[in-house]
Amino acid sequence: MLLIECPWCGERDESEFSYAGEAHITRPRETKNLSDEEWADYLFMRKNPRGLHREQWLHAAGCRRYFNVERDTVSYQISGSYKIGEQPPSGEKV
Amino acid sequence: MADLFQLQSPLVNIEMGEAKGNAPEIREITFLGYLNLRGKPGNTAFLAAVIKVLGAEPPIEPNTMVESGDYRIYWLGPDEWLVITPTGQQGQVQAKLLEALDGVFSSVVDNSSGLTLLEINGKNAAALIATDCPLDLHPGKFKPGQCAQTRLAKAGMTIAPLRNGEGFEVIIRRSFADYLLLWMQDAAVAFELA
Numbered sequence A: 001m002l003l004i005e006c007p008w009c010g011e012r013d014e015s016e017f018s019y020a021g022e023a024h025i026t027r028p029r030e031t032k033n034l035s036d037e038e039w040a041d042y043l044f045m046r047k048n049p050r051g052l053h054r055e056q057w058l059h060a061a062g063c064r065r066y067f068n069v070e071r072d073t074v075s076y077q078i079s080g081s082y083k084i085g086e087q088p089p090s091g092e093k094v
Numbered sequence B: 001m002a003d004l005f006q007l008q009s010p011l012v013n014i015e016m017g018e019a020k021g022n023a024p025e026i027r028e029i030t031f032l033g034y035l036n037l038r039g040k041p042g043n044t045a046f047l048a049a050v051i052k053v054l055g056a057e058p059p060i061e062p063n064t065m066v067e068s069g070d071y072r073i074y075w076l077g078p079d080e081w082l083v084i085t086p087t088g089q090q091g092q093v094q095a096k097l098l099e100a101l102d103g104v105f106s107s108v109v110d111n112s113s114g115l116t117l118l119e120i121n122g123k124n125a126a127a128l129i130a131t132d133c134p135l136d137l138h139p140g141k142f143k144p145g146q147c148a149q150t151r152l153a154k155a156g157m158t159i160a161p162l163r164n165g166e167g168f169e170v171i172i173r174r175s176f177a178d179y180l181l182l183w184m185q186d187a188a189v190a191f192e193l194a
């Protein structure tokens, strides 16, 4: 079981959360001008890295807010949580 | 509005019974008023309107609650609170809030028919809830004045320690009340024998 830190509620059990996919994916502004390839890239293509991963979680059974988590996909070690719009704790620009 | 309907507890079909052995006492506090309040805590007009009607600022510190006269305000999120009023007063409190908040970015929704409250009281109250709840209920970590939303036996709940230091109030969905009470009565058997 993971212990996940909600930026508002603090550390809570993983069973209170639901996963919401890769973080920092911005919806393109002028979607009607996109090629099929660009649209498919936005919709479907994900990084799926081996190592540090920035991902969205929802505190579903708690405050019901989305936030970002930086987690190592190999060790499952979480380096920290941060609010949507903030930068990850590793300092790596995204 | 409320007087148009015959109010009925969701637990009418379950015998509450007396607590046996060291099992905590469980009772329902029926028909309280529950208002869901939303607004921006940084908006002074929002805060002023809430203070005017409820006599207190909504708590900004996550997972805390405040008491103000007959009202209790629980933090539910960074822009969301649960206001509990005495039975039957929810309509007029909602109307007063809506009036005071006129033109202010906010919402006040009456959820009174959707929720109910159980009090679990006694020295094994935390142990009973911890049978299937992931929250740390230790009195050093979860004190009166705090509240939290979490899971109880897979159902959602808002929980707060009682002032007496050995009980909890648990706010649950009305539609889950019979399931949760039956689950609690089953879990309580472990404490009845001791």
Ligand SMILES: [Zn+2]
Residues within 6 Å of the ligand: A006, A007, A008, A009, A010, A059, A062, A063, A064, A065
């Ligand atoms: Zn939370």
